[in-house]
Amino acid sequence: MAAAATVARRLEPITALPRRLPSPIKKFLIVSPALLWILVLVILPNVFLISYSLWKNELGSVAHVWNFHNYSELFASNVFTTLLKRTLLIALVSTTCATLIAYPLAYVVVTKFGRYKTLAAIMIIIPLWVSYLMRIFAWKIILGEHGVLNGFLESVGLISKPSTAFIYSTTTVIIALTYIAIPYVFLSAYTSLDRVPKHYYEASADCGASAWRTFRHVIWPLTRPGVAVGFAIGFVLTFGDYVTPAQVGGLSGTMLGSIVLQSFGTADNWPQGAAIGVTIIAAGLLVLALVSLFTRLEAEID
Amino acid sequence: MKTAKEESSQVSSVTSAPQAEPAALPGADGAPVVELRGVSKTYPGGDVAAVDNMDLNIQEGEFFSILGSSGSGKTTTLRMIAGFEQPTKGNVLLDGIDATGVPPYRRDVNTVFQNYALFPHMKVEANVAYPLKMAGTPKGEIKPRVAEALERVSMTGFEKRLPHQLSGGQRQRVALARALIGRPRLLLLDEPLGALDLKLRENMLLVLKHLQREVGITFIYVTHDQGEALAMSDRLAVMNGGYVEQLASPTEIYDRPATSFVAGFIGKSNLLECSCTSGDKAQAGTMPLVLGEAPGEEKFTLSIRPETIVVGEDSRGLPNHYEAVVGDVLFLGHEREVMVDCGDQRLVVRAGQQIYSPGDPIEFGWSPDKAVIVKATGSWQQQQQSQDA
Numbered sequence: 001m002a003a004a005a006t007v008a009r010r011l012e013p014i015t016a017l018p019r020r021l022p023s024p025i026k027k028f029l030i031v032s033p034a035l036l037w038i039l040v041l042v043i044l045p046n047v048f049l050i051s052y053s054l055w056k057n058e059l060g061s062v063a064h065v066w067n068f069h070n071y072s073e074l075f076a077s078n079v080f081t082t083l084l085k086r087t088l089l090i091a092l093v094s095t096t097c098a099t100l101i102a103y104p105l106a107y108v109v110v111t112k113f114g115r116y117k118t119l120a121a122i123m124i125i126i127p128l129w130v131s132y133l134m135r136i137f138a139w140k141i142i143l144g145e146h147g148v149l150n151g152f153l154e155s156v157g158l159i160s161k162p163s164t165a166f167i168y169s170t171t172t173v174i175i176a177l178t179y180i181a182i183p184y185v186f187l188s189a190y191t192s193l194d195r196v197p198k199h200y201y202e203a204s205a206d207c208g209a210s211a212w213r214t215f216r217h218v219i220w221p222l223t224r225p226g227v228a229v230g231f232a233i234g235f236v237l238t239f240g241d242y243v244t245p246a247q248v249g250g251l252s253g254t255m256l257g258s259i260v261l262q263s264f265g266t267a268d269n270w271p272q273g274a275a276i277g278v279t280i281i282a283a284g285l286l287v288l289a290l291v292s293l294f295t296r297l298e299a300e301i302d
Numbered sequence: 303m304k305t306a307k308e309e310s311s312q313v314s315s316v317t318s319a320p321q322a323e324p325a326a327l328p329g330a331d332g333a334p335v336v337e338l339r340g341v342s343k344t345y346p347g348g349d350v351a352a353v354d355n356m357d358l359n360i361q362e363g364e365f366f367s368i369l370g371s372s373g374s375g376k377t378t379t380l381r382m383i384a385g386f387e388q389p390t391k392g393n394v395l396l397d398g399i400d401a402t403g404v405p406p407y408r409r410d411v412n413t414v415f416q417n418y419a420l421f422p423h424m425k426v427e428a429n430v431a432y433p434l435k436m437a438g439t440p441k442g443e444i445k446p447r448v449a450e451a452l453e454r455v456s457m458t459g460f461e462k463r464l465p466h467q468l469s470g471g472q473r474q475r476v477a478l479a480r481a482l483i484g485r486p487r488l489l490l491l492d493e494p495l496g497a498l499d500l501k502l503r504e505n506m507l508l509v510l511k512h513l514q515r516e517v518g519i520t521f522i523y524v525t526h527d528q529g530e531a532l533a534m535s536d537r538l539a540v541m542n543g544g545y546v547e548q549l550a551s552p553t554e555i556y557d558r559p560a561t562s563f564v565a566g567f568i569g570k571s572n573l574l575e576c577s578c579t580s581g582d583k584a585q586a587g588t589m590p591l592v593l594g595e596a597p598g599e600e601k602f603t604l605s606i607r608p609e610t611i612v613v614g615e616d617s618r619g620l621p622n623h624y625e626a627v628v629g630d631v632l633f634l635g636h637e638r639e640v641m642v643d644c645g646d647q648r649l650v651v652r653a654g655q656q657i658y659s660p661g662d663p664i665e666f667g668w669s670p671d672k673a674v675i676v677k678a679t680g681s682w683q684q685q686q687q688s689q690d691a
Contacts, residue, residue: 206406
């Protein structure tokens with residue numbers, strides 16, 4: 001009898017019930033920091049922005065009257081629609097250029113640099129460490145009227161006096177924004193290319209595929225989602241930018257971001273600025289939705 | 303110094319390994335499908351050669367295995383034949399034509415990778431059809447051939463699956479179908495069963511053996527599993543530290559291991575360090591021995607397989623007959639393994655169904671022709687190095 005009791009006591013820790021699952025309150029407390037973050041930094045600002053865009057501007061003060069006046073006015077305005085088209089064009093062209101440069105770059109780094117690939121990747125994204133404004137000013141120094149490019153062309157005798165053609169134009173904005181977007185697209189492309197195991201390249205070569213066909217049939221389909229994500233990041237960045245057009249764009253390089261700044265600043269028309277902001281977000285989401293069609297991949301890389 | 307070494311090893315183009323007499327080859331009259339001539343490979347940054355001055359001939363229709371532990375150079379050898387690695391020195395010939403420097407996609411060679419390497423975004427049928435597509439096979443021909451290849455590996459009905467929806471064994475079969483569909487001259491298998499569990503592995507061994515006989519393609523099979531290599535191969539090469547220790551048929555390798563490494567790596571063996579006393583008499587520690595033939599050297603190693611040692615009264619009358627004491631007994635299911643202490647030597651013998659306990663007296667013996675004199679592993683390497691110096 002006593003022996004049985006000892007055995008039972010010895011068994012106790014094993015037969016004891018496991019600890020209870022956290023109560024609903026506890027669960028809520030665990031997720032509350034994340035919820036708070038989303039509420040304060042994502043939901044509330046957007047609610048404010050959308051509300052403002054639906055209110056009315058009365059000589060600099062905001063009348064809390066709900067209407068779509070701001071939007072109808074915007075889309076009736078020639079200036080706005082021109083700017084919207086131009087901004088879309090600039091963002092698409094510069095992100096596409098950035099992708100066309102960054103993806104082959106990432107491919108070469110991943111496949112040809114061997115153990116130096118991390119070093120090479122860091123060298124390419126190092127510009128991100130430098131202040132955004134400084135990088136734009138660097139372009140000003142290169143492309144400006146008394147800039148490096150003009151100086152060079154003059155010294156080799158291709159032009160007789162400094163040209164103003166290189167700066168303050170749509171092209172200048174595209175060049176600068178391409179440059180801004182490259183590291184982001186590169187990072188995304190590099191990550192997805194680096195995830196493709198070496199033995200896929202070998203298996204494809206083993207099956208009789210040249211490097212180009214290996215790329216077309218195996219590597220590109222597997223890395224396309226990563227490139228699409230990089231493209232989306234680049235697009236969002238360039239679409240909403242206002243520093244670059246303000247610095248190197250001149251009048252013909254003005255983008256939507258600039259008039260958002262104007263509306264909230266000098267024009268003191270917050271509802272209109274909010275409406276433009278909402279339009280920018282909507283356009284961004286639209287492009288992201290289109291891009292997400294390319295991110296789908298049924299496969300799992302093991 | 304280095305050039306001197308290179309020169310001398312080029313001059314001494316005799317095989318790098320102490321090979322036994324060549325075994326009878328199936329179809330030995332044709333040109334070898336694969337020939338390695340003095341092939342060496344040193345990886346950049348490494349100072350030791352992964353493969354060192356290797357010579358190899360593989361014949362049409364052969365099931366050839368390369369056996370070795372990790373780091374022995376067996377996979378490097380295979381990768382050089384496939385074209386994924388280029389030899390630092392020497393030549394790789396395929397069908398008698400020098401293929402050194404030819405990229406993998408232009409070689410009539412297919413590989414089954416250890417991790418299968420099926421393309422994750424392609425369905426099974428697309429994976430299997432891939433080599434045909436790359437070869438420009440007409441569309442109408444591809445479909446029936448894919449069906450045929452899948453049927454051959456019993457994977458009919460899985461055409462529309464993606465690789466990650468298959469089990470390991472199924473992926474292996476698909477990889478096999480993909481490698482065989484182009485009817486290559488040569489199939490390379492890099493530890494293809496390494497990731498499978500035991501039951502599946504045994505099953506796949508039979509599938510492979512069957513397939514090879516059916517399609518008649520030359521197989522080169524790389525493995526670290528001696529059981530697989532012995533069971534499957536017509537011939538096998540045992541590699542160690544970048545050298546071929548022995549190249550022979552499985553029975554030859556098992557019965558007459560060339561080096562102490564081979565004797566110890568394949569199966570179990572009693573290795574006795576002996577010194578010759580006179581003629582065919584020798585001494586291992588305090589154990590006197592009679593040999594089948596006079597040893598060439600004064601000091602040598604003798605390999606005796608446990609199962610060639612006769613235990614009990616039957617051993618009386620054998621030239622080598624000893625009475626000893628049982629040290630330990632291991633019960634292995636189908637038999638008992640007995641460690642016996644004889645003088646200062648410890649030997650392993652097989653006791654069959656007889657029951658011994660530690661401390662029991664035991665008698666055993668072997669006939670001299672069962673004991674094989676083996677070279678010390680790496681002895682020819684040392685010789686080569688001393689020549690260089």
